[in-house]
Amino acid sequence: MIAGILKEKNGETRVSLTPEIVKQLQQMSVTVWVEQGAGEQAFYNDDAYMQAGALIKTAAEVLSQSDIIFTIQPPSRELAEQIAAGKILLGVLQPLFRPEEVGYWASQNITTFSLDSIPRTTRAQVMDVLSSQANISGYKAVLLAAYSYSRYFPMFMTAAGSIAPAKVLILGAGVAGLQAIATAKRLGAVVEVFDTRPAVKEEVMSLGARFVEVEGAADASAGGGYAVEQNEEYQKKQQQKIAESIAKADIVITTAQIPGKPAPVLVTQPMLDQMHSGAVIVDLAAATGGNTALTRNNETVHYRGITIIGNSNLPATMPADASKLYAKNVFNFLKLILTKEGNLHLNFEDDIVKGACITHNGEIVNERLKSAKPATSTI
Structure with a gap:
């Protein structure tokens, strides 16, 4: 053959x-x-x-x-x-x-x-290309954000004054999100995480991040290991919580995708309007429409001093x-x-x-x- x-x-x-x-x-x-x-x-x-x-x-x-x-x-x-x-x-x-x-x-x-x-089962983990490549995406997303950010990630105390640590918000705690948490924590950032699956809370907290809970999520077990769509009521609660966190965030990493459907818009334009100048967003769902209202695939968008990087193929950079x-x-x-x-x-x-x-x-x-x-x- x-x-x-x-x-x-x-x-x-x-x-x-x-x-x-x-x-x-x-x-x-x-x-x-x-x-x-x-x-x-x-x-x-x-x-x-x-x-x-x-x-x-x-x-x-x-x-x-x-x-x-x-x-x-x-x-x-x-x-x-x-x-x-x-x-x-x-x-x-x-x-x-x-x-x-x-x-x-x-x-x-x-x-x-x-x-x-490939079904996302225990036996299939050794052939799960989505996971192996998403691991790289999460790692490189944080490095890309750090490179694009105008300030330090860790806290510094110097004779010239103190520097507060960067506040990182990660939307989605799948493989990419978990690796992003670990990488951001290694760089000294303070990390908050949203995910529709309460089951990932323990993993998020074990990496040193704060898990922001939103009640009423749809049962993810029906998705066979993939994300599932949420109802309108949950989406409203989720957006309210995200809006509260995103106004304080310096770095946002978005990873939410639903197989076969456009990526959910988790970061609306009013939320972007609340972010401070100098903030950076890296959208890993850019190829399927993006998780922000202004994401463009394979492009960097500048909006009111905010940098929005759309890149769904970060594994190709390694x-x-x-x-x-x-x-x-x-x-x-x-x-x-x-x-x-x-x-x-x-x-x-x-x-x-x-x-x-x-x-x-x-x-x-x-x-x-x-x-x-x-x-x-x-x-």
Whole structure:
């Protein structure tokens, strides 16, 4: 079997598989083809792949002859047209935001596995790319905020006077939010955290942050490990609490997203009007609309002295480690669909394999996708 690694486009610096993982696939009798220069921006050059046993090929060769094709970002229609029927495409394909592309993949009889659709269960943690990459996002969000902020993060007492610590507000205590808490605390900030799930309070407090509770949240257990929408009454209570905290905040990190839907606007324009000049917001939900009323994806907006940074792909700013973690997640998933001899074995009785599969045998097979309404924003 031939496994092909594509070079990412549109500023994506990560690569799907690292030389270390390529070597392990070779030991399973899987032949690996790598598009020329695929790992260069992640600091894995072609020589490293060849030393691991891979062959360097053109994009056309990888697309037309590989049995399974690896990509992080969804391929363009132009690239997808070069994938032959019966082949497998595996990556973070964001199917809930690309219903037309999903329909095209099905019509071309391409089997697709989207790693952002893996069920968030204990057994699936070792292949959870959302978590491994969100960890990096939370870490880099705080560093980016600290770089953009005009004052110190920690408290300082000097002969020239005292400097108060930065007040950091984090909206969402998932993987990214928890890492943001830990990083902000290491830098000496005072941290407050909002989350719709009371169950995360203990984790937040264990990291030294204050958890701001809002009563009446919807039961998150129905979301299968993902965020769920809240009712209107809860949203009003939440906005009131956030407004009280955001007026005092120096730094705000927003992380709230709902799969297949635009990100909830947690920071309204009236809230922004209450923030002080010099405050910084880093919005990790920018690609799905953003958590603030003024967020623009991949842009920095300046409003009344406030800096609003929209960036949903901070893992690409740490491509070496991000690729290493992502590749390990991919390899752990591959062990579910490959035999020890490197042959393909799609066991759809496995809930992880079934949950990650989007299209197969010319049909859309993912139950969550079939029941979802098309999203109104794109990533």
